[in-house]
Amino acid sequence: MRKYLLFAALAFAATPAHANLNVFACEPEWGALSTEIGGDKVSVYTATTGAQDPHQIQARPSLIAKARTADITVCDGAELEIGWLPMILQQANNAKIAPGQPGAFDATSFVRLQEQPSRLDRAEGDIHAAGNPHIQTDPRMMLPVAKALAARFSQLDAANAPAYAGRLADFEKRWNAALAKWTAQAAPLKGVNIAVQHHAWIYMEQWLGLHEVVPLEPKPGVPPSSGYLAQVLQKLQATPAKFVIRAAYEDDRPSTFIAEHASIPAIELPFTVGGTDGAKDLFGLYDDTVNRMLQGLKK
């Protein structure tokens, strides 16, 4: 009995009266956006890093412990985290962040997703029913998500609503200026043919007018065999690409192989905040992404 009393005392003691919103961000880009909108009113814990594949994260004890005390999860959604987040939510058993609660924020719910598969079949590889979830490759997506996130923070923490609104307005202003800068810088990339390792870049391709000639994965999430890479080379002979891109967390061997044999540069892109040294924050992410591709164009 005494033990239970101790537990109860601990449980209460650990809940401070006026705390910041505890944000459990699934991916670094949403952690960075939460910081942009929440500032010092939120405490952001980012569950993954730019070096990690957001599809495949182990449901580590540290993540469960952090989810236990979170007020809101800020995740990509669209099944990107389906391999690990449900187990964390089940073990953390935190009603605030259960699916459907205001404390469960999915960024992909606020933009229009593309590539909803017409055939839902695991024979097609790692596909997502809701559509391609990698929306953070297009910086324009940040505006509607930021607006929705500010509204959600305000809903959960009404006392600080003016602060969230102020930070949102400031972010929108800076973001629009940055968007204009990136779009102007990236003008030479328009219409450029590229090859991609994982089919994760469609939103960026649409933003910059890049043209994806071929993915190095035969099906999403399926590592390429040497036979498939030979087919990719054939395709690149018929339709040459300027460079091949991959996310920082991905195995560099397929893109290096293609780069050598097709004599084009292989470019590592940050994919998310912290993916490369240049992608220190949300702005740096796109600065570095655009710069690295422009460099690739010169080679």
Add this chain to the structure above:
Amino acid sequence: MKRFLLLFLLCAASPAFASEASDIAAIKAQLGAMQHDYDSRIRSLEKRLAKAEGELKVARAAAAKPVAVASTAGTGTAQSFDRPAATPTDAPAPDAAPQDVVADNIPPPPAAPPASNNAFNPGIAAVLNGFYVASTRDTQKQTIRGIPAGDEAGLPSRGFSLGESEVSLAANIDPYMSGFLDFSMADDNSLEVEEAYILSKDLPYGLTIKAGRFLSGIGYLNERHAHDWTFSDAALPYRAFLNSQYGDDGLQVRWLAPTDQFLEFGAEIFRGDSYPAAGATHGGQGTATAFMHTGNDINESSSYLAALSYLHSRADNRETDGHVFTGNDDLGIASLVYKWAPGGNPTINNLTLSSELFYGREKGTFDALPFSQDRFGWYAQGVYQFMPRWSFGLRYAGLSTSDPTASLIGSPLDGFGHGPHAETALLEFDTSEFGRFRMQYTHDESDLKPNDEVLFQYTVIYGPHGAHRY
């Protein structure tokens, strides 16, 4: 039909009002006014529609060509993307690129509505398993020296066999509970309810309650279904002391501390009807357990989970191979798991090291003769994924038991001074997260005469299967 009725009524009515021509003129005038009114309303709607279409075109064009819009807007911002510009004259021809973002005030398109009868179907997943075993001795005649083990402690039989096939149904029941049902079909066509429990969803203070039939939370591997084990079979101490894994009917309470260090406490009461318990003693509350889990990240690349567990069970006339045990079984387990992946990204290379120590005692009567046996078991294993899809593992497991009293020499409790042990090597190829092929070699000295076993196994999962534990 209605129209004819109306005509008939008009015809019938017209003679009566024929003389009142002025009224008719007035009605005509009214009709004319109404028609004009509707025409103008339709024209205004058409205008609004055309305008909306124009704005949509601008929005699409802006989505496809923010540069062009930014330059025409002159302000140098891409604001027009978020809020479509209201200047249809600037609208370029609609681009082939579809609109890729919606403004946040427009709700996202709803997903296709599911067929009504199936909308609330549970997630159904199936696990299929197949074995091929070659061994120098018959695996079915193997025993674990010194331990009267249960009937599921052994290896698959020689040759081809179907392992356990599982079908599970999982769903939320209401906002407060979820349910899980798992059937297991053995290769002898017998059906068994492996797990069937309800789990609380909404309890405060980090409490979770589970009730029904479930696998106990003791140890590290016990709670995992066989398809989630790191090797094809359970380690020797699990086979000897827990009949591969302990599951029973009962109640579990867990509490997760609100700390950055993962710290979880749990306690269970079970009916006490499965090995090492038997006979559902104490009015069907024959087993009690307690466990504590803790873990954290060590650095970006490595993390650990440690556990201490205790199981107390009571057996009343437990039969194993014709021998009868009545008495108490106590078992303590210390578990440590360490995982490493470069930068915390396990997709290319990763390593899992784990070890568990078991210390226990059985005390009571064996075939009506009094006895007390101390037993110790342990295993240590490591699995390394050396390239995507491929992993290699090694495991060592050993046991020791105290010598029996003179009256029980030669019984299954007599280890003949032989410490059972087994060394296992594993090579695994994963076709995806849902398909797996294994080749496992074991030099097994759990019995007096060693057995060399080569085992091939496939395991596949299909259907919506929940994510796996750490």
